[in-house]
Amino acid sequence: MAEVVTGPKLRLFPEEVAEIRRRLGREPNPVEWRVFEAMWSEHCSYKHSRPYLRVLPGEGPGVLRGPGGNAGVVEIAPGVAVAMKIESHNHPSAVDPFHGAATGVGGILRDVLSMGARPTALLDSLRFGEGPRSRRLLEGVVAGIAHYGNAVGVPVVGGEVHIEPCYTQHPLVNVCCVGILRSRDVRGAAAGGPGNVVLYAGARTGRDGIGGAAFASEELDAESALRDRSAVQIGDPLAGKLLIEATLEAYRTGAVVAVQDMGAAGLACAAAEMSARGGVGMRIDLAQIPRREAGMRPEEVLLSESQERMLLVVERGREEEVAGIYRRWGLLAQPIGVVTEEKVLRVYDGDRLVVELPPELMTGAPERRVPERPYAPPPLHLETLPEPEDPAEVLLRLLRAPGVHSKRWIYTQYDHLVQINTVVGPGSDAAVLRIKEASPLGIALSVDGPGRIASLDPWCGGAWAVCEAALNVACSGARPVAVTDGLNLASPEQPEVAWSLRRVLEGIADACRALGLPVIGGNVSLYNESTDRIYPTPIVAVLGVLRDVARAVPSGFRHPGDRVVLVGALGASLAGSTYLKEVHGLVAGAPPAPDLGLHARLVGLLVRAAEEGLVRSAHDLSDGGLGVALAEACILGEIGAGCDLSLQRTRVDELLFGEGPSRVVVTVPGDRYETFCALCREHRVPVQPLGRVGGDTLRIRLPRGGLEIGVSDLREAWEG
Amino acid sequence: MRFGVVTFPGSNCDADCRWVLREVMGFETESVWHEETDLAGLDAVVLPGGFSYGDYLRAGAIAATSPVMLAVRAFAARGGLVLGVCNGFQILLETGLLPGAMLPNLGARFRCEWVRVRVERTDTPFTSRYRPGEVLRMPIAHREGRYYADPATLERLEAAGCVVFRYEGENPNGSLHGIAGIRDETGNVLGLMPHPERCAEGILGGEDGRRLFESMADWIRTKRREAVWQRS
Numbered sequence: 001m002a003e004v005v006t007g008p009k010l011r012l013f014p015e016e017v018a019e020i021r022r023r024l025g026r027e028p029n030p031v032e033w034r035v036f037e038a039m040w041s042e043h044c045s046y047k048h049s050r051p052y053l054r055v056l057p058g059e060g061p062g063v064l065r066g067p068g069g070n071a072g073v074v075e076i077a078p079g080v081a082v083a084m085k086i087e088s089h090n091h092p093s094a095v096d097p098f099h100g101a102a103t104g105v106g107g108i109l110r111d112v113l114s115m116g117a118r119p120t121a122l123l124d125s126l127r128f129g130e131g132p133r134s135r136r137l138l139e140g141v142v143a144g145i146a147h148y149g150n151a152v153g154v155p156v157v158g159g160e161v162h163i164e165p166c167y168t169q170h171p172l173v174n175v176c177c178v179g180i181l182r183s184r185d186v187r188g189a190a191a192g193g194p195g196n197v198v199l200y201a202g203a204r205t206g207r208d209g210i211g212g213a214a215f216a217s218e219e220l221d222a223e224s225a226l227r228d229r230s231a232v233q234i235g236d237p238l239a240g241k242l243l244i245e246a247t248l249e250a251y252r253t254g255a256v257v258a259v260q261d262m263g264a265a266g267l268a269c270a271a272a273e274m275s276a277r278g279g280v281g282m283r284i285d286l287a288q289i290p291r292r293e294a295g296m297r298p299e300e301v302l303l304s305e306s307q308e309r310m311l312l313v314v315e316r317g318r319e320e321e322v323a324g325i326y327r328r329w330g331l332l333a334q335p336i337g338v339v340t341e342e343k344v345l346r347v348y349d350g351d352r353l354v355v356e357l358p359p360e361l362m363t364g365a366p367e368r369r370v371p372e373r374p375y376a377p378p379p380l381h382l383e384t385l386p387e388p389e390d391p392a393e394v395l396l397r398l399l400r401a402p403g404v405h406s407k408r409w410i411y412t413q414y415d416h417l418v419q420i421n422t423v424v425g426p427g428s429d430a431a432v433l434r435i436k437e438a439s440p441l442g443i444a445l446s447v448d449g450p451g452r453i454a455s456l457d458p459w460c461g462g463a464w465a466v467c468e469a470a471l472n473v474a475c476s477g478a479r480p481v482a483v484t485d486g487l488n489l490a491s492p493e494q495p496e497v498a499w500s501l502r503r504v505l506e507g508i509a510d511a512c513r514a515l516g517l518p519v520i521g522g523n524v525s526l527y528n529e530s531t532d533r534i535y536p537t538p539i540v541a542v543l544g545v546l547r548d549v550a551r552a553v554p555s556g557f558r559h560p561g562d563r564v565v566l567v568g569a570l571g572a573s574l575a576g577s578t579y580l581k582e583v584h585g586l587v588a589g590a591p592p593a594p595d596l597g598l599h600a601r602l603v604g605l606l607v608r609a610a611e612e613g614l615v616r617s618a619h620d621l622s623d624g625g626l627g628v629a630l631a632e633a634c635i636l637g638e639i640g641a642g643c644d645l646s647l648q649r650t651r652v653d654e655l656l657f658g659e660g661p662s663r664v665v666v667t668v669p670g671d672r673y674e675t676f677c678a679l680c681r682e683h684r685v686p687v688q689p690l691g692r693v694g695g696d697t698l699r700i701r702l703p704r705g706g707l708e709i710g711v712s713d714l715r716e717a718w719e720g
Numbered sequence: 721m722r723f724g725v726v727t728f729p730g731s732n733c734d735a736d737c738r739w740v741l742r743e744v745m746g747f748e749t750e751s752v753w754h755e756e757t758d759l760a761g762l763d764a765v766v767l768p769g770g771f772s773y774g775d776y777l778r779a780g781a782i783a784a785t786s787p788v789m790l791a792v793r794a795f796a797a798r799g800g801l802v803l804g805v806c807n808g809f810q811i812l813l814e815t816g817l818l819p820g821a822m823l824p825n826l827g828a829r830f831r832c833e834w835v836r837v838r839v840e841r842t843d844t845p846f847t848s849r850y851r852p853g854e855v856l857r858m859p860i861a862h863r864e865g866r867y868y869a870d871p872a873t874l875e876r877l878e879a880a881g882c883v884v885f886r887y888e889g890e891n892p893n894g895s896l897h898g899i900a901g902i903r904d905e906t907g908n909v910l911g912l913m914p915h916p917e918r919c920a921e922g923i924l925g926g927e928d929g930r931r932l933f934e935s936m937a938d939w940i941r942t943k944r945r946e947a948v949w950q951r952s
Binding site for chain 2 (some may be wrong): 150241242329411414415416420423550
């Protein structure tokens, strides 16, 4: 994509170079070109995705801050709000899994912090390839997340991992952070008040991460691991922890006007975005910036992505009060400039003016329209596939499949209990946290990203992502209230990818509208391709609210004699299923489109049933379909169940392992069954009784024969 | 009755300990900054979990040299109750208030999970509310929790009855003698790796940690009554 301008190669399109010259009315100097290269990268400017992102519903009741800020904020009860955002760190993690993932955690924590919230929980969504190299990358990423998250004291309460060959060169590392705050404490990142002081706080500036934003907007190649090592930042979780505490304390002075993390494109981006949002300018002196090394050039200081640094705008005359807080926490704090009325960002290096640009131009990369080409999924010819002879063996095999298999080895490395809010931790459909300040209120969180489905039908993948995450949250008894989305795709300059980006977003938007969920923020990571192209991978995190956290519903079966019931869509499909991939090595077929109206009613039903105490457990059917869901509910509850599917007329593999949205297995106490069924009728949600909880085996009668497996054998396959 | 919870740079369970002591137990509780040198007015000091000073060098090593630890040493010598949880335990070892050291877990991974812990003694200021031999469910969360001491020290610890908590069943980190928590020979300093503050409320999955704080309160009340008697 890149074009030569002058000197070293600039990563800008020729028409962008012309546009910059035209709008500026002069030739930018070399430092300014570097700033444009970073600010107009896809990573900072969303130039390819912005036209499509408009379809997302960003408004809704309770939304205090929508998309466009550092994180979204939604009010969940009078006076109580949640900030949340998902962010990718895919490119850095491919080159250096440990530090790439660790700094991904640090960055997203500070985005939530900058909204005025204390970071309260993290969720991670990971995608890796197969084979030993991918396994090492995964272990490095998990260690990096643990290293940073554990030390800063923010629990990783949930997440998901999927293994597919398309992620071998391009692992995905998406981290979602959630923070709690009082509604009246919500903050913005708009600079204001000419004469106010620009304060630099945190760690020193070094040469790490230079060009990171532009690097993240390129395809990786074989030499990336060596050449791009300097584009990966190194994190210091101690400084990250101190920055959280000091910044929360600084807010309490009332002197902080605006805050932003110096993340992608560093100081240049933070100063430009804060100025542009506030309709002001800034005068900044680079000579005042605390540095880790001597001899840094102005563009290096401006674009460094050294970690644990924040830029604040502080009321004039109170800068020493705020700086004193940071220093007490052992951090640097240094006034580096002032806010100006004139809408120009002037950066000096001592006496020398090195950058003089309007913030609006810096943040105003024009949208790029690219050609699209639709595609259809490879057809699935079910009639050519034999039905399994031994369904029990297939079920055990699916429990061992990487997408289904227990993630215990991962989440025990994360401190998921610190801050003592975790009511339901990792390993369940959704994580559930109490909110100490607003007892008995609770929140539920889930993250989901069906890449394989999106590769077959991008609209369907986008809609499924929202539906599944919302359903997970509803299974726990929480009412879904808001969404943050992370889009991970290959190069948008490929017409098929551009089309899939549009369709994925339309799927997310349609599902969000049907469920009444605002998308309060998100992230786009493009160019995840080299020789391989990743699946379009929409990753969606849903926030839900529980009026009484003590009523949270678990995923596992609990009580002998309870009725086992399937609610929601009764049919399922093998298209794009885990079974098809694991047993037949196929990724094919048109996945079933969600019935969004039914899905919304199902979500409403689950929330009501939980509030009225009608269900004792609820588990969403996902990878591996009904068979795997029943097995997981037995394993989690350490109790068996007997189910009768002998009257079903579908193929046994479709019956047991077919997948589709809007399906949940619930258990209902016998004496509440009629009430529950009446509630289902009221919500117009189909119900199918399956059997009862009890015994120490999972027993399923099938149209021909059946299966019986001990719960301990299920556990052995799932966790062993 | 006043509890103090120390905040070192990098402590991350200090707020949790304050919450439990103040809101759950109802004790008067204050924050103690790591540069504090005066602990007058406190009945008990808690060194919370976390990664003090990033655990750079060794877990707890830098915190052990901070000004507040001089004050904690004097406080312990006067008979004040000192409780070190997780990183706080590591700091007590690095300070020498308790014997031994912590090594990285066998398996070298951070482990966060619920474990079973047996109460070895109930005649201590921290465990009087438990039954002898009672097995508790408590969460651990650490990467360096393998208790180590030389054979002579271990023998002395066992002979003097200083082992207060031992892992029951699986030993999650390879600690010698399955040690999860020890006290000093005078009895008023306790360090343990499991987190009692994470299991003091039923909504979080268990309440076994609560009685540790109740035991401390009992002991403080008893001491106060004795002091009043001695004065009169």
